[in-house]
Amino acid sequence: MSFKQARWEGDGCLEKLVFELGRKSRRGSFFKSDVAEEVEIPKKLRRASLGLPEISEPDVVRHFTRLSEMNFSVDSGFYPLGSCTMKYNPKINEEMAALDGLANIHPLQDEDTVQGALELMYRLERMLAEIGGVSRVCLQPSAGAHGEFLGMALVREHFKLKNEKRTEVIVPDSAHGTNFTSAAMAGFNVVVVPSNDKGRVDLDALEKAISNKTAALMLTNPNTLGLFEFDISKIAKMVHDAGGLLYYDGANLNGIMGKARPGDMGFDIVHFNLHKTFSTPHGGGGPGAGPVGVVNGPEKLLPTPVVEYDEKKGRYYFDYDRPNSIGKINSFYGNFGVLVKAYAYILTMGADGLTEATETAVLNANYLMKKIQAIHGFSLKYDSETPCKHEVVISAEHLKGETGATARDIAKRLLDHGIHAPTYYFPPIVPESLMIEPTETESKEELDNFVRAMKAINEEARKSPERLRGAPSSTAIGRLDEVKASREPVISWMTFMAKSPRGNNI
Amino acid sequence: MKKLGLIVNPVAGMGGKVGLKGTDGREILQKAISLGAKHVSPGRAVQMLRKLAPLKGNFQLITYPREMGEDEAKEAGFSPNVIGKIEPGKTMSSDTKKAAHDLVGEGVDLMVIVGGDGTVRDVHDAIGTEVPVLGVPAGVKLHSAVFSTNPETAADTVMKFMWDELPLKEAEVMDVDEDAYRKGRLSSKLYGYLTAPYEPTLMQGSKLASIEAESEAAQQEDIAKHVVENMIAGTVYILGPGTTTRAVASALGGQKTLLGVDLIKDRKIIARDVSEKQILDNISLANCKVIVSPIGGQGFIFGRGNQQISPTVLRKVGRENVLVIATPQKLSQTKVLRVDTGDSQLDGQMKGHVKVVVGYRTIRMVAVV
Numbered sequence: 001m002s003f004k005q006a007r008w009e010g011d012g013c014l015e016k017l018v019f020e021l022g023r024k025s026r027r028g029s030f031f032k033s034d035v036a037e038e039v040e041i042p043k044k045l046r047r048a049s050l051g052l053p054e055i056s057e058p059d060v061v062r063h064f065t066r067l068s069e070m071n072f073s074v075d076s077g078f079y080p081l082g083s084c085t086m087k088y089n090p091k092i093n094e095e096m097a098a099l100d101g102l103a104n105i106h107p108l109q110d111e112d113t114v115q116g117a118l119e120l121m122y123r124l125e126r127m128l129a130e131i132g133g134v135s136r137v138c139l140q141p142s143a144g145a146h147g148e149f150l151g152m153a154l155v156r157e158h159f160k161l162k163n164e165k166r167t168e169v170i171v172p173d174s175a176h177g178t179n180f181t182s183a184a185m186a187g188f189n190v191v192v193v194p195s196n197d198k199g200r201v202d203l204d205a206l207e208k209a210i211s212n213k214t215a216a217l218m219l220t221n222p223n224t225l226g227l228f229e230f231d232i233s234k235i236a237k238m239v240h241d242a243g244g245l246l247y248y249d250g251a252n253l254n255g256i257m258g259k260a261r262p263g264d265m266g267f268d269i270v271h272f273n274l275h276k277t278f279s280t281p282h283g284g285g286g287p288g289a290g291p292v293g294v295v296n297g298p299e300k301l302l303p304t305p306v307v308e309y310d311e312k313k314g315r316y317y318f319d320y321d322r323p324n325s326i327g328k329i330n331s332f333y334g335n336f337g338v339l340v341k342a343y344a345y346i347l348t349m350g351a352d353g354l355t356e357a358t359e360t361a362v363l364n365a366n367y368l369m370k371k372i373q374a375i376h377g378f379s380l381k382y383d384s385e386t387p388c389k390h391e392v393v394i395s396a397e398h399l400k401g402e403t404g405a406t407a408r409d410i411a412k413r414l415l416d417h418g419i420h421a422p423t424y425y426f427p428p429i430v431p432e433s434l435m436i437e438p439t440e441t442e443s444k445e446e447l448d449n450f451v452r453a454m455k456a457i458n459e460e461a462r463k464s465p466e467r468l469r470g471a472p473s474s475t476a477i478g479r480l481d482e483v484k485a486s487r488e489p490v491i492s493w494m495t496f497m498a499k500s501p502r503g504n505n506i
Numbered sequence: 507m508k509k510l511g512l513i514v515n516p517v518a519g520m521g522g523k524v525g526l527k528g529t530d531g532r533e534i535l536q537k538a539i540s541l542g543a544k545h546v547s548p549g550r551a552v553q554m555l556r557k558l559a560p561l562k563g564n565f566q567l568i569t570y571p572r573e574m575g576e577d578e579a580k581e582a583g584f585s586p587n588v589i590g591k592i593e594p595g596k597t598m599s600s601d602t603k604k605a606a607h608d609l610v611g612e613g614v615d616l617m618v619i620v621g622g623d624g625t626v627r628d629v630h631d632a633i634g635t636e637v638p639v640l641g642v643p644a645g646v647k648l649h650s651a652v653f654s655t656n657p658e659t660a661a662d663t664v665m666k667f668m669w670d671e672l673p674l675k676e677a678e679v680m681d682v683d684e685d686a687y688r689k690g691r692l693s694s695k696l697y698g699y700l701t702a703p704y705e706p707t708l709m710q711g712s713k714l715a716s717i718e719a720e721s722e723a724a725q726q727e728d729i730a731k732h733v734v735e736n737m738i739a740g741t742v743y744i745l746g747p748g749t750t751t752r753a754v755a756s757a758l759g760g761q762k763t764l765l766g767v768d769l770i771k772d773r774k775i776i777a778r779d780v781s782e783k784q785i786l787d788n789i790s791l792a793n794c795k796v797i798v799s800p801i802g803g804q805g806f807i808f809g810r811g812n813q814q815i816s817p818t819v820l821r822k823v824g825r826e827n828v829l830v831i832a833t834p835q836k837l838s839q840t841k842v843l844r845v846d847t848g849d850s851q852l853d854g855q856m857k858g859h860v861k862v863v864v865g866y867r868t869i870r871m872v873a874v875v
Binding site: 168173180184188189190191192193194202204205206208209 | 871
């Protein structure tokens with residue numbers, strides 16, 4: 001397959017900002033200014049201008065269509081971004097979330113007028129509790145990392161109530177960076193344990209790390225290499241024996257959903273990513289949803305409000321009366337639209353469908369593992385015998401040694417084949433890593449196409465390596481300065497005005 | 507165009523295969539030759555240069571005459587600028603020093619030296635930290651932290667350095683006592699520091715904690731902040747040598763003896779550059795902690811450069827009161843820690859995973875092997 005992305009360019013820059021497109025008095029719609037109500041706003045609070053662009057409807061539509069044409073999404077092609085579970089987002093989810101009674105309600109509406117929305121949250125909570133093997137779930141966190149932070153805040157409160165001073169949270173070296181950060185944000189010292197040569201938690205190191213200072217162990221299972229932690233029961237016992245809690249990071253739930261439950265493995269706090277496992281859109285920082293479930297102990301600590309059902313009155317209501325609650329972590333109840341989409345997904349799939357999704361995701365990952373491992377130059381750094389779960393981490397170390405082509409070169413070159421780059425250089429314990437997660441969405445034809453692309457790039461690395469160094473060449477923007485992009489991002493209007501010389505012209 | 511300096515110590519490594527543990531000093535060299543020792547370093551230099559040859563138009567190679575670089579460069583297909591004078595077949599330590607000095611005078615951006623610890627010490631004496639140095643391992647003793655793993659990886663590092671892709675670190679120069687080594691005892695001192703380029707671990711930003719992307723100096727500051735915050739009043743801290751431990755003293759507003767052991771109590775340096783005897787005589791080891799950082803290229807936390815913190819001291823202080831600190835950058839190169847106190851029973855007790863402070867409130871479990 002080949003691919004050529006649109007590139008809308010003019011006046012020396014890519015598609016201008018909507019603010020730059022505006023012209024004074026240009027309109028998309030005209031509103032009658034016959035508001036009957038007189039509103040008293042003190043003079044000094046009144047604004048003469050809103051500083052919003054004045055622009056026509058076709059200009060708006062074209063602007064956003066052009067931006068989408070310069071983007072790559074799960075709707076345009078295969079997106080094997082490991083550890084992100086970029087599965088297809090069924091359109092029925094969007095339709096449900098757009099239903100008038102769900103999209104056009106206000107969080108401060110009287111409970112009696114939003115019983116359906118409350119019921120949806122109540123039922124979604126029960127479904128997630130069943131899937132995760134927990135007793136209660138808080139739906140409020142606005143993103144995966146927000147959920148992690150809630151998890152750590154629960155751990156902190158748990159020991160505060162027990163009057164135990166525990167200062168350390170243990171995290172494996174293969175974990176997501178957000179794990180370390182969440183623990184640190186909650187005030188814990190982070191203790192990193194290495195992986196063993198099978199890519200799993202090193203039990204000797206874990207034993208030495210655990211002490212009466214241990215508040216929790218944060219673990220992803222299957223782990224970031226896509227491998228199941230066989231010793232999970234033993235690990236849970238080690239942590240519990242020392243009085244610590246076990247926290248489950250939901251990043252990889254797509255590898256076990258319907259087959260195994262974190263709660264049954266001994267996890268006390270279980271985190272979900274609705275934008276991964278439950279097919280809601282990824283937010284690029286939000287809006288996502290990272291619900292957090294708890295087993296028994298920390299249940300009373302959950303943030304307020306929780307949705308309860310009064311059987312006598314047949315009525316759903318928000319319960320704020322929870323004396324041990326850690327308080328609020330969101331202004332209202334979470335990203336409700338995202339919750340609706342996840343609920344729609346679970347209902348349309350059904351229990352059997354969710355299990356089948358897991359089976360297919362795992363089968364797809366193993367298919368790619370076998371096919372890509374067979375290509376000369378690619379290898380598996382750790383356990384190459386045991387089947388993987390939903391994702392596989394391939395090392396391009398040998399190819400780099402032979403040709404100088406790096407994992408980054410390969411990832412970028414895949415874009416020229418119409419395939420989104422996999423996650424690369426993560427986890428850091430695999431040299432020249434390419435982390436591939438096909439998900440259950442992709443057909444065998446699509447997977448074979450991916451394998452062909454990987455083979456073609458591998459051959460290209462040997463014959464014309466300069467093509468790889470320059471990749472991608474068919475996207476609107478070539479290779480980014482990633483350090484600058486992550487350290488000095490310009491993603492808001494205010495930053496743009498402050499940093500870009502173009503800001504002066506607006 | 508960047509300038510690359512090259513110094514080959516032609517006799518480095520000759521003592522290895524004939525069991526002489528080194529060639530420091532003329533007599534030993536004669537003995538090595540009489541035992542049939544062959545030259546090692548010229549071959550290593552050519553190996554490195556061959557890998558660099560495709561890029562030879564992109565930088566200027568400056569070196570010393572004949573076997574000190576000229577011959578090797580020509581063999582690998584270079585036409586180097588040759589400066590200075592030597593007496594072929596009779597080069598010694600003073601020639602390395604002179605070459606290093608002269609090459610700095612030529613304005614080289616990076617100096618590649620092919621040799622061992624002795625060669626590195628000579629270069630250190632001649633130029634200090636003026637110009638970054640990269641070691642191609644060719645000597646018998648390779649305890650200094652400037653060495654690449656092999657000539658090929660050295661060439662990779664040179665290429666990346668030429669493309670401005672590499673940051674610099676402070677690398678330990680080690681001094682192993684050859685006489686003692688020949689008698690079966692490895693005793694080494696921290697001799698000083700050179701600057702050296704290093705390859706940071708590549709990674710994709712968004713999924714990771716940012717700690718590994720920082721400069722080593724910033725990492726050292728983070729570690730120091732953590733250590734200082736957790737210091738207990740009344741406890742004496744025995745602070746080992748090195749730049750990471752130096753950062754701890756700096757965080758307290760003090761100036762540490764870089765190569766020696768200092769004592770800290772109540773956030774003040776109470777004694778500098780102490781010997782084992784001074785440690786044992788002056789402080790109560792019952793209320794004492796040891797802070798050390800791995801020294802040299804192989805990750806030794808005890809027995810290299812900090813012999814003042816002797817087995818006797820360590821037994822009294824106790825394993826649980828040893829605090830190891832190391833930057834992620836350092837750990838990415840050593841992976842494991844080592845101990846060699848000369849007391850094998852104590853070494854055995856030190857083995858297994860230990861907690862290493864690698865950043866502010868960040869601890870990593872690292873194996874001591």
